[in-house]
Amino acid sequence: LTNVMSNETFRSGEATVNFIPENPHLLVPRYEYSKDRATKLIKYLAEVKVNGHPDIKKVDTDKVFRKPLVPEVLETEYPKGTKDLLNEMGRDQFIQYIKNETKIFYTDTTLRDAHQSLFATRLRNHDILKVTEGMAKNFPQLFSLEVWGGATFDVTMRFLHEDPWERLRIIRKAAPNVLLQMLFRGSNAVGYSAYPDNVLEQFIIKSAENGIDVFRIFDSLNWIEGMKHSIKVVNEKTNAIAEACICYTGDILNPDRQKFNLEYYVNLAKELEAAGAHMLAIKDMAGLLKPYAAQVLITELKKHISIPIHLHTHDTSSIQSTTYLKAIEAGVDVVDVALASMSGLTSQPNFNSLVATLKGSERENPINLKKLNEYSNYFEVVREYYYPFESELKAGTAEVYDHEIPGGQYSNLLPQARGLGLEDKFETIKENYKIVNHLFGDIVKVTPSSKVVGDMALFMTSNNLTAQEVIEKGDTLAFPESVKQLFRGDLGQPYGGFPKELQKLVLKKEQPYTEKPNAHLKPIDFEVQLKELHQKFDDKLTTEDLLSYIMFPKVFEDFYNFRKYFGRVEKLPTPSFYYPLVLNEEIIVNLDLGKNIIIKLRYVGEPNEEGFREVFFQINGQTRNVLVKDKA
Numbered sequence: 001l002t003n004v005m006s007n008e009t010f011r012s013g014e015a016t017v018n019f020i021p022e023n024p025h026l027l028v029p030r031y032e033y034s035k036d037r038a039t040k041l042i043k044y045l046a047e048v049k050v051n052g053h054p055d056i057k058k059v060d061t062d063k064v065f066r067k068p069l070v071p072e073v074l075e076t077e078y079p080k081g082t083k084d085l086l087n088e089m090g091r092d093q094f095i096q097y098i099k100n101e102t103k104i105f106y107t108d109t110t111l112r113d114a115h116q117s118l119f120a121t122r123l124r125n126h127d128i129l130k131v132t133e134g135m136a137k138n139f140p141q142l143f144s145l146e147v148w149g150g151a152t153f154d155v156t157m158r159f160l161h162e163d164p165w166e167r168l169r170i171i172r173k174a175a176p177n178v179l180l181q182m183l184f185r186g187s188n189a190v191g192y193s194a195y196p197d198n199v200l201e202q203f204i205i206k207s208a209e210n211g212i213d214v215f216r217i218f219d220s221l222n223w224i225e226g227m228k229h230s231i232k233v234v235n236e237k238t239n240a241i242a243e244a245c246i247c248y249t250g251d252i253l254n255p256d257r258q259k260f261n262l263e264y265y266v267n268l269a270k271e272l273e274a275a276g277a278h279m280l281a282i283k284d285m286a287g288l289l290k291p292y293a294a295q296v297l298i299t300e301l302k303k304h305i306s307i308p309i310h311l312h313t314h315d316t317s318s319i320q321s322t323t324y325l326k327a328i329e330a331g332v333d334v335v336d337v338a339l340a341s342m343s344g345l346t347s348q349p350n351f352n353s354l355v356a357t358l359k360g361s362e363r364e365n366p367i368n369l370k371k372l373n374e375y376s377n378y379f380e381v382v383r384e385y386y387y388p389f390e391s392e393l394k395a396g397t398a399e400v401y402d403h404e405i406p407g408g409q410y411s412n413l414l415p416q417a418r419g420l421g422l423e424d425k426f427e428t429i430k431e432n433y434k435i436v437n438h439l440f441g442d443i444v445k446v447t448p449s450s451k452v453v454g455d456m457a458l459f460m461t462s463n464n465l466t467a468q469e470v471i472e473k474g475d476t477l478a479f480p481e482s483v484k485q486l487f488r489g490d491l492g493q494p495y496g497g498f499p500k501e502l503q504k505l506v507l508k509k510e511q512p513y514t515e516k517p518n519a520h521l522k523p524i525d526f527e528v529q530l531k532e533l534h535q536k537f538d539d540k541l542t543t544e545d546l547l548s549y550i551m552f553p554k555v556f557e558d559f560y561n562f563r564k565y566f567g568r569v570e571k572l573p574t575p576s577f578y579y580p581l582v583l584n585e586e587i588i589v590n591l592d593l594g595k596n597i598i599i600k601l602r603y604v605g606e607p608n609e610e611g612f613r614e615v616f617f618q619i620n621g622q623t624r625n626v627l628v629k630d631k632a
């Protein structure tokens with residue numbers, strides 16, 4: 001039986017010969033769907049219809065979304081990729097292979113940093129999964145796909161109501177042949193504050209078990225003590241690659257910015273290699289590494305370390321592809337890029353154009369450019385769904401060399417300012433960001449240290465404070481909580497120490513410390529806590545869920561309850577997840593492999609005396625209704 005049989009037009013006999021060609025989805029076979037699962041989803045759709053999506057302030061009702069074209073995948077088998085090579089060769093030999101190859105390797109960041117930096121990390125599983133298998137089959141030459149970690153972990157639960165572990169597992173399944181990479185914030189794992197060592201350890205082990213092959217480990221102050229433990233755990237407890245970062249800030253070629261000079265970075269890299277890193281990442285989170293600086297830095301690093309070098313940047317200035325060219329000439333091993341339509345501005349440089357540029361050059365790594373363009377075209381259409389989360393940046397800006405705001409933070413700062421009623425003062429906020437950096441003694445700014453600088457910049461802006469006033473009135477100011485945490489030592493120790501005068505003003509009577517931030521945190525008893533988790537929620541929950549709960553207790557609880565009530569909203573196509581359906585709009589929802597249901601919005605009733613509206617749908621032709629409280 002197919003859905004055609006329950007279609008009203010078809011049953012009324014009014015269908016013409018064009019009816020089936022025009023409505024191919026009606027040929028989808030019907031099956032006995034779980035009423036419960038479908039009911040949950042229509043509760044969600046009804047809620048968005050009546051009250052809108054809480055994350056979206058203004059819907060552009062004129063917007064018409066195009067239909068994304070999923071590129072055809074011709075290969076049936078997965079071609080041999082880097083994951084297969086790692087398995088075959090083992091870690092040490094694989095690392096040697098990466099280092100010795102002449103060709104340049106690529107990491108595609110489309111599924112992690114690109115959307116984190118362009119539209120506030122909102123890319124949903126639904127849009128990811130349509131192309132993961134195809135990307136893995138078409139681009140097995142990739143060094144890796146960066147797909148996890150950073151802000152994706154909490155945002156998937158918090159805003160997308162998806163399980164980050166599930167996301168990792170399904171990506172792994174769809175891309176078994178290519179290395180999968182994540183961003184790991186050292187002592188802060190994928191959170192914003194330090195966790196006990198045994199939580200970091202368990203998190204790394206579980207991430208590797210669920211599919212991570214490359215851990216990019218950084219510390220938000222470049223404090224090596226914040227990274228050592230994670231490097232060691234990856235080394236000793238997994239078969240994965242520990243890629244440790246030097247976070248790049250300042251400008252090594254600027255004589256006025258010599259706090260973070262060439263020698264500083266080379267020393268840090270040597271220490272990371274000695275700590276057991278298998279690869280070095282230069283993490284240029286704000287896109288400050290200029291082309292000629294990259295040439296000098298890579299050349300010098302190559303003289304002093306023997307592990308491969310992986311370069312990461314953000315194209316905020318619009319000139320970072322030339323940084324890659326200089327780095328490639330200087331012998332960098334891997335560069336981070338994003339599919340064309342997901343590249344540029346606060347995201348990574350353009351994958352497609354770089355592949356085209358290197359054609360015929362000594363370090364060319366041939367990749368099917370036609371296919372790359374097809375995947376870019378797919379994301380060009382998909383990206384439209386996320387328009388409310390895009391930053392206002394229209395072109396590259398040289399201002400980034402001044403304010404040094406990381407790409408991933410930039411796309412968040414404007415909404416944050418808007419939330420505080422400061423959106424007209426964005427210029428002042430950027431200026432204050434720079435001023436705060438100098439007040440703080442010129443520090444590395446990346447999650448979470450960048451957030452502290454941002455909080456302080458917003459604080460100064462909303463209170464109309466100058467740098468001088470911060471110092472003069474400091475003993476009476478109630479500094480933001482995150483600023484107190486930074487100066488107390490909760491994020492570790494900055495290079496060169498904290499400015500003492502400001503530290504006193506911020507902390508008042510409290511004493512700072514210089515041990516590792518998690519030195520005072522009690523280890524977690526996983527067995528006991530898992531039991532407690534089972535009691536609190538249900539006994540199907542796993543150690544992975546416990547890790548989500550330990551890191552984000554409130555977010556996890558909300559996610560759990562949301563899913564219980566609304567079900568697996570990740571199954572909904574993205575437009576219907578974010579925007580109200582229009583009357584008689586139909587969507588196809590794939591509940592399980594090959595099991596589709598068709599949901600059609602039929603009617604929205606007037607509010608009753610208690611303010612509830614009855615919303616009518618058809619699910620596979622059968623009428624169903626739900627009651628939703630109208631919050632207006």
Ligand code: 3PY
Pocket residue numbers: 113116149150151183185285406408446447
């Ligand atoms: C993160 O920590 O999420 C980042 O992307 C830092 O650059």
Ligand code: ZN
Pocket residue numbers: 113284285312313314407408
């Ligand atoms: Zn980044």
